[in-house]
Amino acid sequence: EHIRLCLEEQVNAEGILNGFEKYRFRHNALPELDFAEISLKTTFLGASLRTPFLISSMTGGSRLAGEINMRLAEAAERRGWAMGVGSVRAAVEREELAHTFAVRRFAPSIPIIANLGAVQLNYGYGPDDCKRAVEIAGADMLVLHLNSLQExxxxxxxxxxxxLLRRIEEVCRELPIPVGVKEVGWGIDGVTAKRLREAGVAFVDVAG
Incomplete structure (x- = not known):
């Protein structure tokens, strides 16, 4: 349903600008450098990236979603990007859906980020379920998404x-990999980001 909505419905914000429209780069017609010598390589929480770019958590849990994840993983591997998958909750609860999140075989070298809804920590999920989500995706990291308005x-x-903050802190403490938090479209303010950082969160994806 989420994929259909994105493909067929009006999902873009109307009348909301990001501020970038106020600025223009000044063109440098004589850059005095060799383009071939420019490197965008960097590291992200110990993982190497050829390009500082992330395909943030998207989808999974159905045949079409599995195909989308496969194609995104192949593109990310080719370009050296990081990639997150959609909420792995469906596969944690239904093993037959695990293959739609198992992107490691298509992207053997890039950082992969598993994903679960943080609110599930109040509905019976704990560190062991988070570890299972990481195993299913073959991930290097976990991101817990905040989607209160959606819910x-x-x-x-x-x-x-x-x-939830206390439960997020417990997951950060128990998992042996970096744990991040992301929003799903409305952003994360500075005060909240600071509280997450103090709770042990390794990275924040403002996602909007």
Whole structure:
């Protein structure tokens, strides 16, 4: 349903600008450098990237979603990007869906980021489930997504957000890999980012 909505419905923000429209790069007609000598290589939490670019968590859990993940993984591997998969919750609960998140075989060298909804930590999920999500995706890191508005607006949404910071801190402490937090479209303010950092979160994806 999420894929269909993105393909067929009006999902872009209207009348909201990001501020970049106010600026223009000044063209340098005489750069005095060799383009071949420019390197974009960097490291991200100990992982090497040929390009500082991330395909943030997208999809998984259905045949079409598995195909999308495969193609994204192949592109990321070719370009040396990092890649996150969509919420692996479906595969944690239904083993037959695991292959739609198992992108490591298509991207053997890049950083892969598994993904779970942070709110699930209030619905029976714990560090062991997070480790299982990482195993399914063949991931190097885990990101917990914050989607409170999504959950509130969905009739079947999970809306108990109480005490989540403490539970996120527990996951950060228990997992032997970097754990990050991402938002799904409305951004993360500085105060919240600071609280997450103090709880042990290794990276923040503002995602909007």
């Amino acid at each position: 509130v607006f969905q009739p079947e949404g999970d809306t108990n957000f109480g005490g």
